[in-house]
Amino acid sequence: MTEKNILVADDQQEVCDLIKQMLEIEGYTIFQAFNGKEALEVVQNSPIDVAILDIKMPVMDGIEALKKIKQMDASIEVLITTGFSDFKTLKQTVDDYGAFDYLSKPFYRDELIHVVHNAFLKRDFNLQKDRTDLKGRIAQLEKDFIKKNRELRETQIKYKNIIEENADSIIIVTKDGIVRFVNSAGEALFDKKREKLIGESFGFPLMARETTEIEIISKDGNIRTVEARLSETEWEGEMAYLASLRDITDRKQMEEQLQQSLVHIKKSMEGTIQVVSMIVEKKDPYTAGHQQRVADLARAIAEEMGLSKERIEGIYMTGVIHDLGKVSVPTEILSKPGEITATEFELIKNHAQEGYNILEKIEFPWPVALIVQQHHENIDGSGYPLGLSGKEILLEARIMCVADVVEAMASHRPYRPALGIDTALKEISHKKGILYDPEVVDACLTLFNEKGFQLA
Missing domain, CATH: 1.10.3210.10 (Hypothetical protein af1432)
Structure with missing residues (x-):
């Protein structure tokens, strides 16, 4: 059975002890604090489900402690106790600061047990709702992942077709100058099948982000002037160069x-x-x-x-x-x-x-x-x-x-x-x-x- 942990914070030792006795009989595990600052330390170091805070405490009062506890863990349900009959302040702690309920001293054991029980019911309901929402979000994320993966594959195929059908020769070269990819225009430019080109040395200087002119001698001995633009890219997880080559012989x-x-x-x-x-x-x-x-x-x-x-x-x-x-x-x-x-x-x-x-x-x-x-x-x-x-x-x-x-x-x-x-x-x-x-x-x-x- 999962432990149900309750923090009791009151500057009066006897009040803390009395609440502890009442709740331990019901099977709750009790942590004690005697001011707001100690209450925060307990929440920080222990798995608290419900907190019972007295409003009037030294060092840090109960309302300030309530605000900070909610910032630390919004799932903790907080009950406020007070010996004053300031119902306006008590109502504000519930409406504005997120307290679950309040108890006015002196209170009866049955009253305490009832309010604490309801606090745990609300906490369990919220946790269950969060788990349901989480499952829904996970399912939606799975759908989104499948959709995005499909879109990615479609994009990859689209860009592969663009590169393949590009009028410019597109060549992927490793940082060591070895050819890893050649499109159809590249085959035509070098007058070789890509299988013959891939694995060979590119044979020209690699200068990223610069446009240079290189000369290629075709099989018939004619010299073709080619404009080369290189940019850095990634190929199979490693840095490489994408060379875009355009035959500018006629233009020259x-x-x-x-x-x-x-x-x-x-x-x-x-x-x-x-x-x-x-x-x-x-x-x-x-x-x-x-x-x-x-x-x-x-x-x-x-x-x-x-x-x-x-x-x-x-x-x-x-x-x-x-x-x-x-x-x-x-x-x-x-x-x-x-x-x-x-x-x-x-x-x-x-x-x-x-x-x-x-x-x-x-x-x-x-x-x-x-x-x-x-x-x-x-x-x-x-x-x-x-x-x-x-x-x-x-x-x-x-x-x-x-x-x-x-x-x-x-x-x-x-x-x-x-x-x-x-x-x-x-x-x-x-x-x-x-x-x-x-x-x-x-x-x-x-x-x-x-x-x-x-x-x-």
């Missing part, structure tokens, strides 16, 4: 052909730009070589500033034709000796906008039309044709502006002799941050003063 050949086409197009474009430049210089022979020298200086400034190769190339190409709009200016004005009139200057100023109008419909890989349009804009907004300022002006145009000013001042013009490079550098230095971008000016000064740059 197309890329090479495309690159050759781009080189050809670029050369054609450069030739066209040079022809346009020559047309402009035929129109204005007094500035022959001006565009080329501006292009060379602008490119050098851009390199000094650390711009990308693509932007530097765009700046150079634009420099070669930056005065294209001058084809719209009468030759007699461009080559006029001596001072020009205000009206004539307005016609010359028009060349930046005219150059933009000619170039805007042409699809260059750089903002050529905008650079041409803005190369006479000043960062204080005093330039033309749009009166842009600061960062509204493309950096490429700010570079072209400085290069254009330096070359123009250092070279001969119909209306004046050459002013010289020193005067040109003083001009941009004096107006740095006013008309000209400070960073561009600094790069230009460094070229001439420190790196020996000279206009051709």
